[in-house]
Amino acid sequence: MRRRLSTSAHHEEMEKANGKSPPSRLCFLATLAAMFWIMIFYFHFTVLSSNPISIPEQSVPFPSISSKSQRISEAYEALGLPKMMAKPKPKPSDLSLWTIMCKFTSNASLGPPLENVEGVFSNTGWYATNQFAVDVIFNNRMKQYECLTKDSFIAAAIFVPFYAGFDIARYLWGYNISVRDAASLELVDWLMKRPEWSVMGGMDHFLVAGRITWDFRRLTDSETDWGNKLLFLPAAKNMSMLVVESSPWNANDFGIPYPTYFHPARDAEVFIWQDRMRKLERKYLFSFAGVPLPDNPQSIRGQIIDQCKRSKVCKLLECDFGESKCHSPSSIMQMFQSSLFCLQPQGDSYTRRSAFDSMLAGCIPVFFHPGSAYIQYTWHLPRNYSTYSVFIPEDDIRKRNISIEERLTKIPPDVVEIMRETVISLIPGLIYADPRSKMETLKDAFDVAVQAVNDKVTKIRRDIIEGHRDEDFIEENSWKYALLEDGHRPVGPHEWDPFFSKPKDGKGDSHTSSAEAAKNSWKNEQRSQMSFARIFTIIWCYEKLP
Ligand SMILES: *[C@@H]1O[C@H](CO)[C@@H](O)[C@H](O)[C@H]1NC(C)=O
Ligand SMILES: *[C@@H]1O[C@H](CO)[C@@H](O)[C@H](O)[C@H]1NC(C)=O
Ligand SMILES: *[C@@H]1O[C@H](CO)[C@@H](O)[C@H](O)[C@H]1NC(C)=O
Ligand SMILES: *[C@@H]1O[C@H](CO)[C@@H](O)[C@H](O)[C@H]1NC(C)=O
Ligand SMILES: *[C@@H]1O[C@H](CO)[C@@H](O)[C@H](O)[C@H]1NC(C)=O
Numbered sequence: 001m002r003r004r005l006s007t008s009a010h011h012e013e014m015e016k017a018n019g020k021s022p023p024s025r026l027c028f029l030a031t032l033a034a035m036f037w038i039m040i041f042y043f044h045f046t047v048l049s050s051n052p053i054s055i056p057e058q059s060v061p062f063p064s065i066s067s068k069s070q071r072i073s074e075a076y077e078a079l080g081l082p083k084m085m086a087k088p089k090p091k092p093s094d095l096s097l098w099t100i101m102c103k104f105t106s107n108a109s110l111g112p113p114l115e116n117v118e119g120v121f122s123n124t125g126w127y128a129t130n131q132f133a134v135d136v137i138f139n140n141r142m143k144q145y146e147c148l149t150k151d152s153f154i155a156a157a158i159f160v161p162f163y164a165g166f167d168i169a170r171y172l173w174g175y176n177i178s179v180r181d182a183a184s185l186e187l188v189d190w191l192m193k194r195p196e197w198s199v200m201g202g203m204d205h206f207l208v209a210g211r212i213t214w215d216f217r218r219l220t221d222s223e224t225d226w227g228n229k230l231l232f233l234p235a236a237k238n239m240s241m242l243v244v245e246s247s248p249w250n251a252n253d254f255g256i257p258y259p260t261y262f263h264p265a266r267d268a269e270v271f272i273w274q275d276r277m278r279k280l281e282r283k284y285l286f287s288f289a290g291v292p293l294p295d296n297p298q299s300i301r302g303q304i305i306d307q308c309k310r311s312k313v314c315k316l317l318e319c320d321f322g323e324s325k326c327h328s329p330s331s332i333m334q335m336f337q338s339s340l341f342c343l344q345p346q347g348d349s350y351t352r353r354s355a356f357d358s359m360l361a362g363c364i365p366v367f368f369h370p371g372s373a374y375i376q377y378t379w380h381l382p383r384n385y386s387t388y389s390v391f392i393p394e395d396d397i398r399k400r401n402i403s404i405e406e407r408l409t410k411i412p413p414d415v416v417e418i419m420r421e422t423v424i425s426l427i428p429g430l431i432y433a434d435p436r437s438k439m440e441t442l443k444d445a446f447d448v449a450v451q452a453v454n455d456k457v458t459k460i461r462r463d464i465i466e467g468h469r470d471e472d473f474i475e476e477n478s479w480k481y482a483l484l485e486d487g488h489r490p491v492g493p494h495e496w497d498p499f500f501s502k503p504k505d506g507k508g509d510s511h512t513s514s515a516e517a518a519k520n521s522w523k524n525e526q527r528s529q530m531s532f533a534r535i536f537t538i539i540w541c542y543e544k545l546p
Pocket of ligand 4: 384385386387
């Protein structure tokens with residue numbers, strides 16, 4: 001009983017500390033809270049009870065929560081872990097493309113600055129950021145984190161600075177599985193020999209990959225299967241991997257936002273931006289930027305494009321072959337800024353960067369599949385999706401041919417306004433601040449993610465200490481647990497079950513396997529030169545990485 005009470009008291013204290021205190025005080029308060037815990041644990045276990053704390057199969061002394069705070073260990077940073085991966089050289093025939101593309105890894109991977117020619121962006125803080133750059137942005141952002149420690153034994157969580165996304169991007173096309181798996185195997189082999197690993201079997205370790213989870217979930221060792229098998233390795237099952245699209249059925253990956261083009265260096269840049277988005281006149285009811293996916297019979301994009309073309313209040317940016325407006329950050333952002341609602345149907349995989357670009361523009365997203373955001377970004381978006389978005393189930397379009405225009409027109413203007421305000425208020429937590437500096441008080445997507453990892457590892461640690469085990473946990477229901485506030489209540493049938501019945505059952509919405517989806521999404525991306533360029537950015541500019 002005593003223990004429960006103190007737990008919640010501690011919680012409140014931590015929350016307050018995390019809320020408003022400036023960074024240095026935050027560390028200090030967290031440490032104070034930690035010392036409080038030392039006392040409680042000492043008192044409870046040593047003085048009150050004669051039973052020693054039983055910790056299952058630990059060889060190394062188990063550091064209790066008491067010694068932990070908000071700290072993240074950068075112990076591996078000094079060991080040059082990112083350098084573990086080889087650096088392939090471009091072929092001479094590819095050199096002309098090379099020069100165009102390496103610019104995306106400039107400026108701490110934010111890319112080249114975007115000039116505010118059309119007045120769509122702000123004058124500072126905007127970059128042509130590659131959608132898969134989060135590996136490096138996150139790693140750079142970590143260097144600004146206020147509670148870093150070199151001592152992993154006093155850290156709440158351990159960051160593994162391995163560019164998992166950049167690693168696999170080099171080998172997705174035309175390499176055999178042993179090449180694709182090599183760095184992942186080397187990584188886990190190395191990690192598992194470290195003393196840090198044995199403390200919690202890697203449960204306190206996390207890493208970041210700015211790609212979709214399917215690139216790391218090769219199901220078999222067949223050469224034709226997609227990606228590597230990083231996330232299926234036993235060691236990786238214990239770690240947490242942050243990716244821009246996570247798997248609904250697995251517990252070791254977590255969705256974090258795609259990067260947008262906006263990377264403010266100061267709070268004020270965000271406030272000014274939010275203010276501007278509030279005041280904009282939005283002349284379109286809804287808009288859509290994207291390609292139809294004729295090869296995918298399940299895709300509703302064709303119908304969405306048709307509806308948009310027929311509507312007088314819809315704006316369409318069609319993405320066709322080659323360079324098009326659809327790939328110009330300024331055309332895209334301009335359209336989102338002129339729209340009340342932005343349609344975000346899934347492509348061949350659930351998620352799109354576009355959802356984050358549209359919210360940044362204060363445009364209310366319309367989702368057609370819960371996998372596109374609601375079960376993905378539970379750390380960054382409100383649990384109650386109705387507060388900031390509209391949900392139109394795919395089947396309403398696919399089978400019932402309902403009118404999107406009618407559905408959206410029915411939402412009263414005052415409700416639209418409240419929703420937009422919610423979207424605008426979410427902006428700070430959805431963007432990645434310029435990693436070369438740091439916002440004064442605002443918490444960006446990085447801060448939110450690190451806090452969530454901290455909380456998650458702390459909870460695991462507490463459960464181990466208290467001998468609590470979740471016997472009923474079913475990994476395949478991971479998406480349901482993610483939707484719960486405390487993750488521990490039993491989960492039953494859910495209205496979204498039909499969306500997530502596994503492809504292998506043949507009952508679900510998606511009839512292609514996840515790996516096939518990942519591959520297809522690339523086929524479509526490759527249709528434009530620009531995206532084609534994106535692939536190679538990552539491959540060739542490896543040497544330029546920090
Ligand atoms: C990096 O950004 C700065 C402005 O912040 C710009 O002056 C510079 O040209 C950029 N570097 C590259 C290589 O694009
Ligand atoms: C995989 O490819 C690499 C080089 O591309 C080669 O050295 C290796 O022998 C291949 N492995 C297998 C099992 O085919
Ligand atoms: C994963 O964690 C569990 C529990 O801490 C541990 O028993 C197991 O050995 C770990 N797995 C690996 C590969 O280290
Ligand atoms: C979710 O938000 C909507 C809109 O603000 C509200 O009407 C509804 O009651 C909320 N639902 C829950 C479960 O809080
Ligand atoms: C969907 O409805 C629109 C008008 O409401 C109609 O023009 C169109 O033909 C319908 N499409 C299908 C596939 O039924």
